[in-house]
Amino acid sequence: MLKNQYHVLGVMSGTSLDGIDLAEVFFTVDQGVWTYEFGHTQMLPYDEKREKAFLADLVSLNPEELDAADSRYSQFLGEQIKAFISKYNIQHLDAVCSHGHTALHRPDLGVTRQIGNQKRIAEISGQRVVCDFRVQDVALGGQGAPLVPIGDRLLFGAFDYCINLGGFANLSYEQDGLRIAYDLCPVNIILNKLVEPLGLDYDDGGKIAQSGTVNDELLKQLNGLDYYAQEPPKSLGLEWVRSEIHKKFKLNELTPADALATFVEHMAYQIAKPLKEESKVLFTGGGAHNEYLLQRIESYKSLKITVPDKQLIEYKEALIFALLGVLKLRDEVNCLASVTGASKDHSSGLIFNANI
Structure with missing residues (x-):
């Protein structure tokens, strides 16, 4: 039986390269009507010479280099998520729902790539992770965006x-x-x-x-x-x-x-x-x-x-990716064909358990 309350962490990194948005969110669903409340929120700025410079150069990387970048960023993201949870002593999360960071987006070529979507995030943070929301949509002929x-x-x-x-x-x-x-x-x-x-x-x-x-x-x-x-x-x-x-x-x-x-x-x-x-x-x-x-x-x-x-201005995308993760956990539609052009509505994303 599906729950009607969820406690999750939404994680978003956008193309403006400001940093990582983290939003603790409490969702309630009652007869199909969703409401939310924020818990702790924080934006973690990227270091100018490390993360920001690294992320700005992703489009120039070849596939092997992108795989390495994915591992590096997944490690970084897992550590930041773990530190955030520890800082605010957040307990009993249903999941961490993470957008990752867009490295390559060419849906016209049937390609989209988000880095920071590896199981390593779940292992480091000790949390179940829902992530990688775009790839399935592109495989179904969609743009993989927007997902909000x-x-x-x-x-x-x-x-x-x-x-x-x-x-x-x-x-x-x-x-x-x-x-x-x-x-x-x-x-x-x-x-x-x-x-x-x-x-x-x-x-x-x-x-x-x-x-x-x-x-x-x-x-x-x-x-x-x-x-x-x-x-x-x-x-x-x-x-x-x-x-x-x-x-x-x-x-x-x-x-x-x-x-x-x-x-x-x-x-x-x-x-x-x-x-x-x-x-x-x-x-x-x-x-x-x-x-x-x-x-x-x-x-x-x-x-x-x-x-x-x-x-809400600053954490709306993190909030909604938190919701996308919850919908995936419920095996409900979180990606609309009318928006992306995919062949059908679907429930997108990967789920990794911490196994700890």
């Missing part, structure tokens, strides 16, 4: 749209009884790169972007990229960013402020474009702190925007 929309449906159905502003902007909404979701555009994966010449990690509140001047020619080039004309399901990866976005900025030498202003305008246009006027929109992810970006989005559409408390 099932959580949007089950936990945040009161909103017309859920938008996460992380490394990329992801949109999720209901249409004719189906959940539709796709990547809108890059966000922090570019914004954070553009402030590096200034010795900063991010543009606080979008203040630097607000001080700059939009380059109309570059804005036109960005908005004209082929991806934006494609119909969903579709998703973005680091490979696309490097081949399409970085190239555009190299060809248009701008000051950091003007580059930021131009890219914020590009993001605002792409994010607002599919939204209906006066709709209720939940914004989460690190980009939700960018007040200037939200202002520019509202300049295109009149919206009822909700920016929740800091904990």
Whole structure:
């Protein structure tokens, strides 16, 4: 008989390379209605010269090197999870539910690869681990992304749209009884790169972007990229960013402020474009702190925007991967064909027991 309460740890590492998000979550399900409460949460920043540099170079690795990277990152992740559990004296977990870190995402070639999905994590942490949620979907003909929309449906159905502003902007909404979701555009994966010449990690509140001047020619080039004309399901990866976005900025030498202003305008246009006027929109992810970006989005559409408390802004993806793991434990659908384009809805992920 299935339980109606679960105590799990959600673990997320995103493309913006900020660090690892860990969220202790308590779930309750009552007649198909899911509710949650956060326990302890923490973001563990990546070391600039070790983990961050190592993860930023993953797309250049060959298969053997990726296997080694997987082992290295699994060891690191297991140690961080064990330390977090010990620090907060967390007891009686049903599972650790981990996204891993995206090393390669080319669903058009039938390939996606997350590192940090080895049984070693379960052995080090002493916990049952649910992980590697994307591979099965790609094998079924899907994009393997985005995976968050099932959580949007089950936990945040009161909103017309859920938008996460992380490394990329992801949109999720209901249409004719189906959940539709796709990547809108890059966000922090570019914004954070553009402030590096200034010795900063991010543009606080979008203040630097607000001080700059939009380059109309570059804005036109960005908005004209082929991806934006494609119909969903579709998703973005680091490979696309490097081949399409970085190239555009190299060809248009701008000051950091003007580059930021131009890219914020590009993001605002792409994010607002599919939204209906006066709709209720939940914004989460690190980009939700960018007040200037939200202002520019509202300049295109009149919206009822909700920016929740800091904990949900920063840990929503960890929360939802915790839910994906619980759904896998229950052998229930956690991956929607209407979102990814897979041949069917399915319950994705691997389960490793600690055997300790």
